[in-house]
Amino acid sequence: MRIEVRNLSKAFSGVPVVRDVSFTVEEGQLVALLGPSGGGKSTILRIVAGLEDPDAGSVTLGDRRVERVPARERGIGFVFQHYALFPHMTVADNIGFGLKVRKQPPGEVARRVEEMIALVGLQGLGERYPHELSGGQRQRVALARALAPSPRVLLLDEPFGAVDAKVRHDLRTWLRRLHDNVGVTSVFVTHDQSEALEIADRVIIVHHGRIEQNDTPEGIWRGPANAFVAEFVGATNRIAGRVAGDEIDAGFLRHPRPAGLEDGAPVLVLARPAEVMLHPVGEDESPARVHRISFVGHSMKVEVEVPGHGTLTAEIPPAVVRAKELVPGRPVRVTLSAAQIFPSDTTPPGTITTAARRQGRLSSLFSRLRRARA
Amino acid sequence: MKLGGRLGKLLNAPGFHRPALRSLALGYLLILVILPAGGLVWSALAHGPVVFWRHVVQPEALAALRLTFVVATATALLSALLGTVAAFAMTRFRIPGRGVLDAVVDLPFVVPTAVGGLMVFALYAPSGPLAGATSALGLQILYAKPGIVLALMFVTFPFTIRAVQPLIEGLDLAVEEAAATLGATRGQTFRWIVWPSIARGVATGALLSFARALGEFGTIVIVSGNLPYKTKVASVYIYGEVESGRPESAAAVSLVLVLLSAGLLLLSDRVLHRRRRGRRVPVVETGSLGAAAEGRR
Secondary structure: OOEEEEEEEEEEOOEEEEEEEEEEEOOOOEEEEEOOOOOOHHHHHHHHHOOOOOOEEEEEEOOEEOOOOOHHHOOEEEEOOOOOOOOOOOHHHHHHHHHHOOOOOHHHHHHHHHHHHHHOOOOOOOOOOHHHOOHHHHHHHHHHHHHOOOOOEEEEEOOOOOOOHHHHHHHHHHHHHHHHHHOOEEEEEEOOHHHHHHHOOEEEEEEOOEEEEEEOHHHHHHOOOOHHHHHHOOOOEEEEEEEEOOEEEOOOOEEEOOOOOOOOOEEEEEEOHHHEEEEEOOOOOOOOEEEEEEEOOOOEEEEEEEOOOEEEEEEEOHHHHHHOOOOOOOEEEEEEOOOEEEEOOOOOOOOEEOHHHHHHHHHHHHHHHHHHHO | OOOOHHHHHHHHOOOOHHHHHHHHHHHHHHHHHHHHHHHHHHHHHOOHHHHHHHHHOOHHHHHHHHHHHHHHHHHHHHHHHHHHHHHHHHHHOOOOOHHHHHHHHOHHHHOOHHHHHHHHHHHHOOOOOOHHHHHHOOOOOOOOHHHHHHHHHHHHHHHHHHHHHHHHHHOOHHHHHHHHHOOOOHHHHHHHHHHHHHHHHHHHHHHHHHHHHHHOOHHHHHHOOOOOOOOOOHHHHHHHHHHOOOHHHHHHHHHHHHHHHHHHHHHHHHHHHHHHHHOOOOOOOOOHHHHHHHHHO
């Protein structure tokens, strides 16, 4: 069922958390709300579910306005970050709860529970209690419980937030396959960009309570709407520069100038580590020096120090590192195979920062504090 | 723990602690609990079971025991109900001055029981602030069962709240939200989700209140008027019998109270434990909110 959110706003004790948010989820889509913790995405999801009241704006499910309808009458399924299973009920009772409270006949409940247990692959565990299950199994129970009453919309709040990395990876592909089988319109919240880009049909990036971009995963990856989005999806090198003729001049680095920028305008150049290219040069040809090389699995992480500017991070295949004889202390010239360039106003040319990452960590700390206080 | 000298060496010697502690605990139990209880049994049964029984079924004794049982039951039920409601209000709603309120809950623990009785008495006495209202409604509070129950509820007020409060704080709000998204009404959520998690606390509160009400003396002696057959409870009756030089009669009624309390204690232990084993009540999972509540405590 189609979900339409219009001009949604919400503040908690005077602090705006959601600001004038509008988006549409088409029937049958799997959409990700992606953003740093504390950005308001969970609140948006909870408003759609009816667990929070919006201060302003509308929520339409299908063709019914629901923002004043209680959660239990919205026909949604909700999966909570920490599962929120009923601790004193068996797996089967958990899954059957939504049918039982709707006064379905016991035979029908039992049939549907069996069906759901098979759907999520938990055969033989129906009589277990939640505390006897692993994290991944609990998450499957939570999903089966949400799906059992045949909701028209499925909402998932950080569905893989509480399981370990390996299980997390398996669960996300499994969720995509499940979505394709069941076909229920779904929205999930995540702060993990790889998770969102991998399984969602569309990704809505939320930051400071606003939508920064609403696009397909590829659209977001290739054409981030602004510096925040670019950084959030991996462009962690931030270099301030200035438009100079056909190029962008960032002091130690030059890059072709994109269309639509005035000469002399200050810009921000954002590049993913894999887009940073290093070329060994003679001692006086470049100020940049390889600082440290570390192994990160499929590639090597090379940190490059640019005196007076900061540190850049490059990701380079091990074979290339060997071929170019990159070793700590080696002078290198830096080029970018690709970059995202945005107009900027403040930062002096050449400065490299990683401010957004630090900010992200801080805001997640704040949101944790807020939750602890609530 | 470092003790100097020979005594210290002796106390710190390996193998000394356990037997020493054990005999200390046993000795303590013996001197302070078992001996007095034995003394009671001895004096109640000194003239044989027939005499004991005659003392118990004396009309005035029987009336006192019956009254005690009735007011204790009423107190336990009311205290459990209102205490649970109060515990919910205190944990779930943002009440201004919650800290003060939380401290006030424990007041009945520290106020001398006679003072507690006096509070109730002062409130409903003919010259008290509520005398007009109660007489207009035709309610007899003092020197009647309602007064006794009110006094007992004052004394037992903290029991249920303190037993239920931590359980409510430990509840994961997301679990109740999950029930709502699955279509459950508030009533269904309470019945199926909240109640199973707090039932033991409510039962504990009720049992503690009942036991306390069974033995309460100080508050009741002030508000009840102590009219034989009408408002004289067992503990006051016992006091009266001792004062009147009939210790065997007092001991007989006392023994009945002790047996009642002990039986209740055993029963509650059984019920609560059987449920724990049979239904495998699990360690309640706490999500972020539960963990936060945990931290606050």
